[in-house]
Amino acid sequence: MPVLRCAIVVPKTVKIEGVSKVSMARTLGVAARVATQLATQRAKRHRTLSAVMSALKATARSFGHVLHTLWLEVIGTLFLGMAGIGGVALVREYVKYQGHQVTAGRVAIAVLFTLTFAWFGVSSFWRVRQKGRGSR
Numbered sequence: 001m002p003v004l005r006c007a008i009v010v011p012k013t014v015k016i017e018g019v020s021k022v023s024m025a026r027t028l029g030v031a032a033r034v035a036t037q038l039a040t041q042r043a044k045r046h047r048t049l050s051a052v053m054s055a056l057k058a059t060a061r062s063f064g065h066v067l068h069t070l071w072l073e074v075i076g077t078l079f080l081g082m083a084g085i086g087g088v089a090l091v092r093e094y095v096k097y098q099g100h101q102v103t104a105g106r107v108a109i110a111v112l113f114t115l116t117f118a119w120f121g122v123s124s125f126w127r128v129r130q131k132g133r134g135s136r
Contacts, residue, residue, distance in 0.1 A: 069128055076124030079117045086114035 090110035096102045 065131075069131065072124050072128045072131075076121045076128070078121075079124060080121030083114050083116075083118035083121055086110060086117055090114050 090107070090113075093102060093107045093110045097104065097107050
């Protein structure tokens with residue numbers, strides 16, 4: 001069986017006789033062109049990064065505004081619901097007061113509870129409205 005040999009390099013090296021001489025002006029022109037391309041690519045990356053960061057900030061600010069508005073509305077609804085429960089308790093205590101079963105202090109506590117939570121609920125929705133007017 002014959003052995004096959006494969007040579008990548010020619011056993012005898014070939015001497016390159018003529019290398020074209022490039023002028024210094026041409027070399028500087030090529031170097032300047034490469035430097036300009038690198039600077040342009042770097043500037044594009046920087047502008048792209050700045051644009052992405054600006055977009056993320058705007059998106060986060062928008063989401064923050066929406067989430068804060070939603071928070072105020074949910075809390076306002078919760079407080080108004082509690083004021084409604086307080087209103088039912090107020091009616092119940094007032095009926096008992098009319099029947100001389102409880103003192104006026106319990107009715108006063110029910111009134112204060114109902115008014116306090118009604119105020120919290122209304123003021124929460126008022127803040128949502130004020131915040132909406134300020135962003136326009």
